[in-house]
Ligand SMILES: Nc1ncnc2c1ncn2[C@@H]1O[C@H](COP(=O)(O)OP(=O)(O)O)[C@@H](O)[C@H]1O
C-alpha cells in the first residue's frame with residue numbers, strides 16, 4: 001500500500017509561459033503518461049545536469065506549500081524570484097497529511113540559515129546559529145535537530161556539503177525518519193546516498209523519466225569503474241584528450 005504523503009504527480013496542460021519547460025523530461029513524460037508515481041518512502045531524482053531535477057523538486061515543494069527558496073511551510077522569504085510556472089501546472093496527489101516538513105536546498109542554505117536565525121527560536125535548531133558552523137555541519141545539524149519525523153522532506157543535492165563519513169550519517173538519519181513514517185524526495189548525484197534500499201531511483205533523461213536499479217545508474221557504474229582502477233581510467237582519459 002502506498003502510504004506516502006505525496007503519492008504522485010500529474011499534469012493536464014502544457015506549459016505556456018516558460019518555453020524551456022516543454023523540453024524538460026518531466027514535462028514530456030507527464031504529457032505522455034498519466035502520472036508519475038511515488039511508491040517508496042524515498043524517491044531519488046538522478047540524471048545529467050540540466051535535466052530538470054531541481055525545477056521539479058521546486059515545483060512540488062511550492063505546490064504543497066513550501067517557500068520556493070527552502071524551509072518549512074511557515075518560512076516566508078524570497079531573495080530571487082526564479083521559480084518556474086511548473087508548480088501551477090502539476091497536480092500533486094496527496095495521501096495523508098504529514099505532521100512535519102522541510103524543503104532543503106544546498107544552494108540557498110545560507111539564506112535559509114539567516115531566516116532561521118532572524119525569525120525563529122534557535123531552540124528548535126539545536127541552539128546554535130548555523131552561520132557559526134561549517135556548511136556540512138549546519139546541514140546535518142538542521143536534519144538532526146529540526147526534523148521531527150512523520151514528515152515530508154524534499155532535499156536538493158544534500159551531498160553538496162557533506163564528507164563521505166557524514167553522508168553515511170545522513171543515510172542513517174534518513175532511515176531513522178523513514179521508520180518514523182517519513183517520506184523523502186531527493187535530487188542527488190551521490191552514489192552513496194542513492195544506495196538507500198527502500199528507494200525508487202528515477203532517471204531524468206532525453207527519453208523522459210524511468211525507474212532504474214541502483215547498479216544500473218551511471219553514478220554507480222562510473223564511480224565503481226573509477227575506484228576499481230583510477231590509474232587505468234585516468235590514462236584512458238588523458239590519452240583521449242591528447243589525441
Ligand atoms: N528561467 C529559466 N529560463 C530558461 N531556462 C531555464 C530557467 N531556469 C532553468 N532553466 C533551464 O532548465 C533546465 C533544468 O534546470 P535544473 O532544474 O536546474 O536542472 P538540474 O537540477 O537537473 O541540474 C536547465 O537546462 C536550465 O538551464
Ligand SMILES: [Mg+2]
Pocket residue numbers: 053054055187
Ligand atoms: Mg539541480
